[in-house]
Amino acid sequence: MDGFNKLVQKAPRFTLAIILGLTLIFAYFVPRVGMTTDVKDFFPPAHPEVLTYNEIEAKFGGAEYIMVAITAPEIFTAESLTRIQEVTRRLEEIQGVGQVRSLTSIDNVQGSEWGIELTPLIGDIPVDAKALAELKWQVLDDPMYSGSMVANTSDAALMVVEVKPTSDPVHVAEMVQAAIGEFSFSEDLYVTGTPVLNQVLANSMKADLAKLFPVVLILIALVLLLNFRTWQGVFLPFVTVLISVIWTLGLMGILEKQLSPLNAVMPVILVSLGSAYGIYILSRFNEERATGKDSKKAITITMASVGSAVLMAGTTTIAGFASNVTSSISLMKDFGIFTAFGVMVALVVSLALIPAVLVIQAQRQGNLTIKKEGRKGQNKEAGRLLSKALSKLGKVVVQRSALVLVLCALVVVGAISGLPKLQTDSNFFNFFDDGSQPKIAYDLVREKFAGSQSVEVVIRGDLQDPAVLKAMGAFQDDLEKTGLVGKPTSIVNLLERVNSALNEGDPAFAVLPDSRELVAQYLLLLEMNDEQGMVSRMLTLDYQEGRIQALVKDSSSAATAKLFATIERLTDKHFDTVSVEITPTGIIVLMNSLADMIIEGQIYSLIFSMLSVFVIVRLLLKSWEGSILSIFLIVLTTLINFGLMGWLGISLDIVTVLISSIGIGVGIDYSIHVYSRYGEERNNGHSVGDALQRTVTFTGKAIATNTGSVVAGFLILVFSSFPPLRYFGSLVTITMLAASIGSLTMLPALISLRATVQERLAKKKIVEV
């Protein structure tokens, strides 16, 4: 540290040149950073769930769908049906779209007295009222279409756009959105589905950041201006954080990493946290200069004293973020690594750039007298008020430590009791507000149809065996009865239809055939007429694998977990006697395991960061009492955060999950400051009570300023258009407040109480002796 400081102060221009050079290099790579919202990117590439999902996509064609709903007072009119046909045809032209299933494109299997028809459900769109009414009756009466292709109320119809496995779903979604916009009746068209959501999410997230990031910068600048009222006071911390953002994004570009909903908040975090180091250094420098020291001396003293404190605070913050490397979520790992890197850059640059500039300035200007004395006076006036309040707080904390602790305990217990209510959620749909376009479309599809996301149950075994097919049929029926999904479909439904159709359309024959030969021959018949992949989407060529598809009504993590428990139970019930292997998959399965990974990752990263922070604090504070107390406080803060989320009904999702690591990394600083100051005061010969009182009064001021600047940055996120970002902003704020207030109340109260108890015990001993 000493060597580093000396080098910087000896060769300030060299230091600046190096920083500038590196910044230019990193800046070159910044534009390479893309944005991803693909849920698969959250997983490590070899994750079994992702492998299963990819395999299914390769075998059966796409498993990602874009849903286009169309509303009309009545679907069964020539006009509405023509619209459906137009849209279907337009969507089919889009590159990357596999197949579009809609009323006007699907094939129907139907029996008659003379044979079987495998023809489009709607060949030529009827124009006369009678034919339309007949068609309506036929379609609404058919469980294959009613509620899936057309709403039971016949005021909405669905077009299911299959994304080719080789295409980028987000890109296809973009083209679908554009194509939909071309229609004169586009206000009656609603587009949803995971790819669309991801696309909207990526675009809006970018727009959101472009909007909020400058505001954060301005706000931080304002805080700095208020605090220092000099150009360098604003400029230096500002440049530091900008450099750290550039280096971090540049490094991501070099390593070809992408921003995600998760680490999109990273620039905001870096700016809010990174500016703190500069603030500490500059305020100490000003303080030293105020005592009449010349610039050079002031720099040396500042760097020697506050430099190590800044280093300590930075190290714990870095450790807090770095703890995310233990996460099994790839993007979470990236977030941890890059944010830790960014904080490190801010730290190093603060320790190098700021003193270097100050030295150059000193060399140029010589020893200037301190400017703007009057202003300083004002500052002192404001500061005095804060000091007074803090001094009073210190008194209360020391004298009424038991009461303070009881109050703290009440707050903690109250918040923590919300813990059991805490839920995880990895449903991207919840990233949107109720009135937003994607949410409206999502809700419409949920209301009128089964849903917009599917669960895919893969069956491995002999799928020409009537016993296996019967088990599938029974499984599907039971699954539908739970009400968790729309009508499940598989090859079973097609075989039943063919059976009925070949028996004059007799509904009594809408059952599975008993003989294996009949199954094989029906499949042959279907395959000969399988232009739309009715069979190949359900069954592999070798008949060894098939899938049951069902649209999921509620894709929240809780509902998905329930669905999977049901699937498991029904699997045991129906497939016990046949030799098959059952695997559920689909985007919602990925979402669901993402939820599991979030919790698991969270626990590991919490333990990891607590341990590493504890080690750092122990090494730096050189006190067991201090480190245990600090960790204790931060544990409580973390629990309060989670408890509050439980109470407020905020789910732990891919964005809010980041709060605890920030809370630990940053919140610990306050305890460190408090405890180290306390140690200093004790060394200076103050009693426990006096030392605590002085600590709360003096360090309290620094903590208040620091908390203010950090909170200012995060609070801006409240203006985001994404609920998770809003929650994130307010929760970080609450956590920071809890940590800073706790460090000024509970921590000194505990020390004071302990001292009182020890004192009494000692007195007792003396009395006994």
Added chain:
Amino acid sequence: MQNFSVWKVTLLVLVVGLLSFVSYGVWAAPSGSEVLANVDQAMKAESKVMSQTMTLITASGQQRTRELQMWSKQNPSGDQMLARFLAPADVRGTGILMNAEDMWLYLPALGRVRRVASHAKKGSFMGSDLSYDDMEQLGSKGFCQDFEASLLGEEVLEGADTYLLQLRPVNEDSDYLYLKMWVDRQVWLPRKIEYFGEKDTVLKVLTTWDLQQIEGRWVAQQMIMEDRQKGSKTVLDVQEVSFAVELDDALFSTRTLERGL
């Protein structure tokens, strides 16, 4: 003045002579339509009995093989075809009867004949990568009806001397924008056909292999159709083929379909 006329005549003779000399070289090669007519001639058959295996291979490598026997006959009223599956065992005996308009199906496990109304003839041939149109063009119908050919040049393909043709569809509703066909100069069979769609993308590629002379006619014992869009392919292997058969019209009836030959 006379001198000038002599000059004129001489010049005319020279020009005509030169032109005929040059055009002789051009007309030495057959025109695109002549080549295509030869192809049709080489492949068409009044009647044909053939057994072949059809292997479908998906992009992800799954396979399915079926063996079937086919009887086909050209008729003024439209072509007729009867097919019966020989393998695998669980579909053995399944029969299909097709004429210009209709399709009947016999499923032995169901024990009766049903008529099938479908748009299957617009689509793929029995679930393979070949469409019914592809199949007919390679079989009894030929290419001349559907395409206008122009000769692009001569190429050596897989060691064989070929004419390279470009085929443009005559009808608007063709699945393809154009075809490129490499025709073997010795036997007049296509060695390779590329089927093009919008933006000059290759949709499908057909290659023929193992050309043999059977009953005096050249036949490709193997045809492979690759679907470049789906990544799948279909391999057709001729097991037995005969052209020297007299097929009675009564053969192509639902009676035969149900009872067998």
